[in-house]
Amino acid sequence: MEDFSLLNRIRYFDNNLDIDQIPEKSFDETIKDKLFTCKQNCFTFIIVIKNQESKNSDPLKIISSTVKIRQDISAYIGSAGYLYMYYRLYEYAKRSNQPELKDEYFAKAVDLYDKLKPFIEQYEIQSVKQKSMKIPTFFIGTPAYYLIGCLLFKDQAKEEQAQLGIMNCMKKILSFMVIFEEEGYRMEDELLYGNAGYLYCLLVLKLDFSEYFSEQVDDAITRVVADIVRAGLVEGNSFLTFSFPRGKKPYIGAAHGSIGILYMIIKAMQLLPDLQKMTNLKDVVIKSLDDLVSRQTKAGHFGYQMSQDPQGEAEAEYAVHFCHGAPGSIPLFVEACKTFGSKRYLEAATLSAECTWKYGLIKKGFGLCHGICGNAILMMCLYRFTNDEIWKKRAEAFIKTTLNNEILQGMDEYEFSGFTVQGVPDHPYSLMEGQAGTIVALADFSGWPSDTQYFEYDIKFPGFEI
Numbered sequence: 001m002e003d004f005s006l007l008n009r010i011r012y013f014d015n016n017l018d019i020d021q022i023p024e025k026s027f028d029e030t031i032k033d034k035l036f037t038c039k040q041n042c043f044t045f046i047i048v049i050k051n052q053e054s055k056n057s058d059p060l061k062i063i064s065s066t067v068k069i070r071q072d073i074s075a076y077i078g079s080a081g082y083l084y085m086y087y088r089l090y091e092y093a094k095r096s097n098q099p100e101l102k103d104e105y106f107a108k109a110v111d112l113y114d115k116l117k118p119f120i121e122q123y124e125i126q127s128v129k130q131k132s133m134k135i136p137t138f139f140i141g142t143p144a145y146y147l148i149g150c151l152l153f154k155d156q157a158k159e160e161q162a163q164l165g166i167m168n169c170m171k172k173i174l175s176f177m178v179i180f181e182e183e184g185y186r187m188e189d190e191l192l193y194g195n196a197g198y199l200y201c202l203l204v205l206k207l208d209f210s211e212y213f214s215e216q217v218d219d220a221i222t223r224v225v226a227d228i229v230r231a232g233l234v235e236g237n238s239f240l241t242f243s244f245p246r247g248k249k250p251y252i253g254a255a256h257g258s259i260g261i262l263y264m265i266i267k268a269m270q271l272l273p274d275l276q277k278m279t280n281l282k283d284v285v286i287k288s289l290d291d292l293v294s295r296q297t298k299a300g301h302f303g304y305q306m307s308q309d310p311q312g313e314a315e316a317e318y319a320v321h322f323c324h325g326a327p328g329s330i331p332l333f334v335e336a337c338k339t340f341g342s343k344r345y346l347e348a349a350t351l352s353a354e355c356t357w358k359y360g361l362i363k364k365g366f367g368l369c370h371g372i373c374g375n376a377i378l379m380m381c382l383y384r385f386t387n388d389e390i391w392k393k394r395a396e397a398f399i400k401t402t403l404n405n406e407i408l409q410g411m412d413e414y415e416f417s418g419f420t421v422q423g424v425p426d427h428p429y430s431l432m433e434g435q436a437g438t439i440v441a442l443a444d445f446s447g448w449p450s451d452t453q454y455f456e457y458d459i460k461f462p463g464f465e466i
């Protein structure tokens with residue numbers, strides 16, 4: 001007889017998904033139903049919060065799994081995450097030719113953007129006083145608010161207003177460079193709380209808004225990359241290692257470690273070819289990538305930390321989601337292959353994606369940071385690069401499991417998620433842990449015209465893939 005008490009401790013569901021099964025409904029119809037249900041839940045929550053606002057509160061409030069309500073402006077669990085959600089829903093309505101819905105989401109996004117403005121400014125005034133709040137990354141600080149602001153202004157009908165709005169938002173993002181001048185203050189290096197997360201914002205500006213402040217953006221990128229490389233080159237090593245918090249053990253995963261940081265450095269090298277002239281940069285990055293490849297297990301896993309023996313754990317014990325484990329490394333190795341041309345990086349990306357497919361139907365939920373939808377988004381990266389239909393089908397199969405009753409029950413019973421309340425993400429409506437992220441994934445996978453080319457699928461992991 002199966003031991004169910006043990007089953008409730010296994011991190012993932014066995015993947016029995018059949019990608020060739022002929023569905024009753026089209027993929028789009030199936031996920032539109034799911035999107036509708038998720039939106040009902042999440043939007044109801046946002047309306048509840050807004051009603052409270054009319055009494056004595058503000059639109060910054062978020063709710064935890066223990067029903068504690070507090071303020072948070074971050075994209076990771078707070079209000080900027082909802083701004084991102086509305087923006088992605090707007091993009092979905094735009095490409096699927098739903099003009100009324102498009103206008104509705106755009107209006108919702110602009111409304112929230114305007115409502116948040118005084119709170120964002122207040123937060124920044126406090127930040128000047130409290131060093132701990134000075135974290136200008138996409139996930140944690142205020143840059144996400146301004147970055148989404150740039151994207152919203154770009155689609156404003158009035159051109160003059162659009163340009164002014166974009167420039168104001170960009171000035172704000174660039175103004176965070178001042179922290180690099182401060183004595184005695186240094187950000188972490190990683191994506192969530194550190195320089196790589198700020199670099200993400202600068203790289204999006206470089207890619208999408210190159211007609212504005214191009215020199216300042218290039219200078220900022222160069223400066224941040226140099227800072228990261230300086231921090232990662234531990235004496236005696238020929239490759240980069242990054243610890244989190246700084247000075248502790250070196251981390252590997254995309255949120256806190258080398259995978260996320262190296263991805264940003266490689267994207268910076270692509271977008272700013274002059275960086276390749278930086279002394280030894282190319283050499284150091286290749287050695288760092290090769291070191292990572294050597295740490296991948298036969299099944300494609302990565303441990304949490306560099307000190308972990310790559311063959312030392314049972315397969316069931318490895319984390320397989322964006323923040324830790326193989327899924328986050330798919331975009332890194334794809335970009336490494338594009339930049340340095342080595343086949344071994346494509347092999348590593350494929351191994352990571354195979355590992356994500358096999359072990360990535362995880363019981364932590366349907367969220368982005370550590371959930372099934374996040375893993376689906378990361379597999380799409382390999383499809384965009386290889387045009388191998390299997391990765392699209394597999395990603396879609398993961399997305400289709402959203403709100404599946406059997407899976408929901410398994411998530412409910414999973415005992416070792418690390419959540420405060422079993423079966424419930426700590427911030428159940430948030431972008432990175434909760435339903436707002438699931439909505440983003442469902443919207444991102446919906447509404448693509450049938451003639452969309454494989455490289456045109458704009459389904460990218462927020463705050464990470466560029």
Ligand SMILES: [Zn+2]
Nearest residue numbers: 323324369370
């Ligand atoms: Zn996570």
